[in-house]
Amino acid sequence: MHAVESIISKIATTEALASMGALLLDAGKISVSDAERIVIFQKQNGMRFGEAAKALGLINDDDIQKVLSQQFDFPCLMANEDSFSRELVAAYQPFSAQVEALRAVRGQLMLRWFINVHKTLALVSPSRGEGRSCMAANLAIIFSQLGERTLLIDADLRQPRQHGLFKLLGAYGLSDILAGRTDLTAVTRIPAFRDLSVLPAGTVPPNPAELISRGLKNCLQQLQSQFDVILIDTPSAEQGIDAQIITSNCGGALLVARQHxxxxNDLQLLKEALQDTGSQCFGVVLTDF
Incomplete structure (x- = not known):
């Protein structure tokens, strides 16, 4: 009888280690004896393996997040990594309430915009400092986590931010493509997120509106065959007509506003200006940072 119980216990232990436990062992976070302690504690307290390991002080939240990302093939970054700006919460805090809210936005966009023939969407805000660039970057990350081939374009040729958020060092970008100085090889793959690419703004030109007017449509047509989702960061509306030109070329806009x-009135005027170009305004996202 004791031999049977011993076999059953070993089978249970093996099953528990087959997923999270095995990954923690492989990473050197726990030992075999630790794993046995965790399984016993887990059974006694009706907890999940990761919860039990954390309660025993053997691992922390970062360890759990890394293992979960491996288990579910869900790319994310650990808190001690500095590959990108900390503003990219979708990369560093993928299970936070803030990112869950972004996933709700993604869900609406998938159901109501990208499910049809649309592949491109501009993010537009009335003024600077309303969270538009950060919103675009984080949305791009969570679309890529869904397995969508995602491209983030920084079309703010006045005060670009995406190269800083993703810490891109390349000199060329959208402006250089539009000026004929380079081609689509300026699109940069982001290895940490296998389905994410970024096209930075590139050289800041003296004539951004003119560059966008004469070349953006053709550029987008070429890119649409390579990507499922293309999100475009734009200059704020107060900086010129660029956002209207960009939106008219991609057909739709998601408005970004900041609480307080x-x-x-500025939001309403922007919506009307975009609609006058024949573009659709998908909705408004309110940031509260």
Whole structure:
């Protein structure tokens, strides 16, 4: 009888280690004896393996997050990695309430915009400092986590931010493509997220509106055959007509407003200006940072 119980215990232990436990062992986070302690504690307290290991002080939240990302093939970064800006919460805190809210936005976009013939969407805001660039970057990350071939274009040729958020060092970008100085090889793959690419703004030109007017449409047509989702960061509307030109070339916009900062009248005027170009306004996302 004791031999049977011993075999059953070993089978249970093996099954528990087959997923999270095995990954923690492989990473050197726990030992075999630790694993046995965890399984016993897990059974006694009706907890999950990771919860039990954390309760025993053997691992921390970062360890659990890394293992979960491996188990579910869900790319994310650990808190001690500095590959990107900390503003990219979708990369560093993928299970936070803030990122869950972004996933809700992604879900609506998938159901109501990208499910049809649309592949491109501009993110537009009335003024600077309303979170548009950060929103675009984080949305791009969570679309790529869904397995969508995602491209983030920094079309803010006045005060670009995406190269800083993703810590890109290349000199060429969208402006250089539009000026004929380079080609689509300026698109940069982001290895940490296998389905994410970024096209930075490139050289800041003296004539951004003119560059966008004459070349963006053709550039987008070429890129649409390579990607499922293309998100475009734009200059704020207060900086010129660029956002209207960009939106008219991609067909639709997601408006970004900041709580306690963006004026409702400014938002309404922007919506009307975009609609006058024949573009659709998908909706408004309110940031509260």
């Amino acid at each position: 900062k963006t004026r409702l």
